[in-house]
Amino acid sequence: MATIACLRPNPVSFPATTVVEITGIVNQPGNAVPAALAKSRRTCILGSMAAVLFRWINTVWFRRAFAFWLVFSAATVGLAQTTPQPAATALPVFPIQPGSSVEGNISDSSPAVRYSIDARAGDVLTLRMDATSGNLDPFLTLFGPDEELIDQDDDSGDGRNAAITTTLPRPGRYVIEASRYGQGSAATSTGTFRLTVEIAGLGQTDPADPLATIPNFGLTPAPGIVAYRVPTAAALDDLVPERYFAFGGERGDLVRVIMATTSGDLSPEVEILNRSLLSITSSAAQSRPTEAIAYATLPETGWYLIRSTRSSGAGNFDLYVDRLLAGQELTIGEAVTGEFTAGAPVVSYVFNARAGDLIAANLFATDSASSVTPEIRLLDLNLQTLAQGAGSRFATLRRAIPRSGTYILQGFNTNPRARGGFNPRGTGWPGGGGKRPSRPI
Structure with missing residues (x-):
């Protein structure tokens, strides 16, 4: 028989090393340790280790350390749950004019849309967000110039629609966020909406300004508002085969509109x-089946429309409006004068012409005492120079127009430090013939 003795730790003192003594059969060559003896040995060792662990846990310093860990863990978890997380991507902000309406869409991939409006202190701002399709439950939020919360609303409009009426505390740019009711997984409604913005009060814009208020174009739905160099996304399909957008511009602005397909098999058209x-489109181009381009020179300061449609297919598209230059229309017989300064050594004019027209233009320095040195250039809509001329006081050019469309006539002072007056003049003959009645170019 073998005996095994396990020495337990001293109940009074905690030794640095726990000794376990085993007596019995020694595993020498030729001697096999019985299975029962091996099992008893393992049991004895485990029991000794458990006794050591139990005694260690019951020490005062362990209990204090464990309590500190519990408090620290709870504080860390609470902090992680209450600290707001920054948005992954900032929402784009689209400008909108008072007195206008704009259409939008709320979905799981695009749960909010933001718009901006400039206003003055004391203006009374009225916002209405009406659901136009789907099960959308509209929600409106208004932020101030410093991104502070001004107001928000869920159901003050008709039914579940949202509405806000508030007096603005100070001048600046306010941001309107159109979204849906609920947060996180609780926000499930989707659909299209119409946002209407109205301003009245101390900050009412001068009614004599043709850009102050967007006119009623008589379209349903009302056209969306676009601004120069701010892309706008939309879609066309069998249910919505065309869309209208409005923009404001100055007389003489040379405007380019690009409509580019981003998904689907849409073949776009724009005017x-x-x-x-x-239509005031002076020329149009389609460099590839998924892109349409239109150009126009604005005849007067005010609001204009962009009609986006398709020749075939359906899909999403981006619309981009760009002002190539702020110019003036040059008309035969019109007295045009100007002045070159150090800050304005270039002047631009726009005109329309037909293929084959012969264009003659000149630029004359009217002040003989100045050192203005004129140069004149004829450009196409790609800003490529077609012809140019220079002189000490008088610059002239002649060129047959290669294709019908809009062209640019630019005058330069090649001595930019000089200051002095100038007089541009242009003539055109249809078909490049001889003495024929001149007409506006």
Whole structure:
């Protein structure tokens, strides 16, 4: 028989090393340790280790350390749950004008849309967000110039629609966020909406300003508002085969509109219209099946329309409006004068012409005492120089127009430090013939 003795730790003192003594059969060559003896040995060792661990846990310093760990863990978890997380991507902000309406869409991938409006202290701002399709439950939020919360609303409009009316505390740019009710997984409604913005009060814009208020174009739904160099996304399909957008511009602005397909098999078409819904597009281009481009020179300061449609297919597209230059229309017989300064050594004019027209233009320095040295250039819409001329006081050029469309006539002072007056003049003959009645270019 073998005996095994296990020495337990001293109940009074905690030794640095726990000794376990085993007596019995020694595993020498030729001697096999019985299975029962091996099992008893393991049991004895485990029991001794458990006794050591139990005694260690019951020490005062362990209990204090464990309590500190519990408090620290609870504080860390609470902090992680209450600290707001920054947004992954900032929402784009689209400018909107008072007195206008804009259409939008709320979905799981795009749960909010933001717009900006400039206003003055004392203005009364009225916002209405009405659901137009789906099960959308509209929610409106208004932020101030420093991104502070001004107001928010869920159901003050008709039914579940949202509405805000508030007096603005100070001047600046306010941001309107159109979204849906609920947060996180609780926000499930989707659909399209119409946002209407109205301003009244001390900050009412001068009614004599043609850009102060967007006119009623008589379209349903109302056109969306776009600004120069701010891309706008939309879609066309069998249910919505065309869309209208409005933008404001100055007389003489040379405007380019690009409509580019971003998904689907949409073959886009685009044109620029005046308030009477008549096309003022001077030329159009389609470099590839998924992109359409239109150009126009704005005849007067005010609001204009962009009509986006398709020749076939359906899909999403981006619309981009760009002012290539702020110019003036040059007309035959019109007395045009100007002045070159150090800050303005270039002047631009725009005109329309037909293929084959012969264009003659000159630029004359009217002040003989100045050191203005004129140069004149004829450009196409790609800003490529077609012809140019220079002289000490008088610059002239002649060129047959290669294709019908809009062209640019630019005058330069090649001595930019000089200051002095100038007089541009242009003539055009249809078909490049001889003495024929001149007409506006």
